[in-house]
Amino acid sequence: MxxxxxxxxxxxxxxxxxxxxxxxxxxxxxxxxxxxxxxxxxxxxxxxxxxxxxxxxxxxxxxxxxxxxxxxxxxxxxxxxxxxxxxxxxxxxxxxxxxxxxxxxxxxxxxxxxxxxxxxxxxxxxxxxxxxxxxxxxxxxxxxxxxxxxxxxxxxxxxxxxxxxxxVDLARFRPEPRAPWEGLPRPVFLYAGRIAVEKNIEAFLALDLPGSKAVVGDGPQRAALQARFPEAHFTGRLENGKLAAAYAGADAFVFPSRTDTFGLVLLEALASGTPVAAFPVTGPLDVIGPAPEPVGALSENLRDACLGALDADRATCRHYAERWSxxxxxxxxxxxxxxxxx
Structure with missing residues (x-):
């Protein structure tokens, strides 16, 4: 045009x-x-x-x-x-x-x-x-x-x-305010998005991780996963600033999908200062793989990626997200x- x-x-x-x-x-x-x-x-x-x-x-x-x-x-x-x-x-x-x-x-x-x-x-x-x-x-x-x-x-x-x-909406997703995730032991590993079979959320929930697992969102697989993993914290869909605070309040964002073509939630987490753990597949490879400094961790062993993401600097995550317009x-x-x- x-x-x-x-x-x-x-x-x-x-x-x-x-x-x-x-x-x-x-x-x-x-x-x-x-x-x-x-x-x-x-x-x-x-x-x-x-x-x-x-x-x-x-x-x-x-x-x-x-x-x-x-x-x-x-x-x-x-x-x-x-x-x-x-x-x-x-x-x-x-x-x-x-x-x-x-x-x-x-x-x-x-x-x-x-x-x-x-x-x-x-x-x-x-x-x-x-x-x-x-x-x-x-x-x-x-x-x-x-x-x-x-x-x-x-x-x-x-x-x-x-x-x-x-x-990514840098005004909406930012490092502050951070949800306290009261009552959940740290570190808090977060998934946010649609709760459906293609998102491979079970791969995250089945991991042996320290702290807590939180799931934000809704979808056809929510009831089954909530029944199977009662120790995980399911919030349902969050709006009006609560979603952004949930991102910012987590210690790591876990993206277990192997089928997404991009994954906007990756940028939302990074804009909130939260590092990403994911498999090395399309989306994560393209978003966090090229980062000049670590903003998360990629591994075929998702547990290793989750633990490795905890070492990333939150300020670096935010700075990197600011490149996406x-x-x-x-x-x-x-x-x-x-x-x-x-």
Missing amino acids: TPGQPSRILIVSDAWMPQVNGVVRTLSVVVSLLRAGGDTVEVIGPDRFPTIPTPGYAEIRLALAPRRRLRRMIEAFRPDAIHIATEGPLGWAARGLCLKHGWRFTTSFHTRFPDYVHARTRIPRAWSWALMRHFHRPSAAVLVATPSLAAEMTARGFRNLAAWSRG WDACAARFRETLTPAIA
């Missing part, structure tokens, strides 16, 4: 408010910044359609037969650029409409659906990766969050990849857009 010239930007996403996840957080911040810069941005999400619950994940709603209504919405908005953020019913419907009418579009790869589907159904990952390649093949640019993810996707046959990193994220998103009508 033309720098400095306001544009009409359409984003179609199966992940949108009131859902709470990294995709929604990223898109909502980017949309706000684009609007502040003068662009007219329309987001079409499941909230504007009849929906059905995602099997096994009732809090996530999927648009039901959206194509006809979606076409009317796109034509009424008259976008200069179209971005399809997800590969759900809305994403597929938007893709089909764009191909039918000759509208150019970009896409982004936020979620490793092949891993998630395999974890729940045991459907071979290769089948899902083939479907993902088919979905993104017509895209003018496929936005990916990290270099390691881009390398993996290139090896899997994806083309037209474009780098699109992330940011939402303004740069929004600017890069806009740079990758392509005119819908050539």
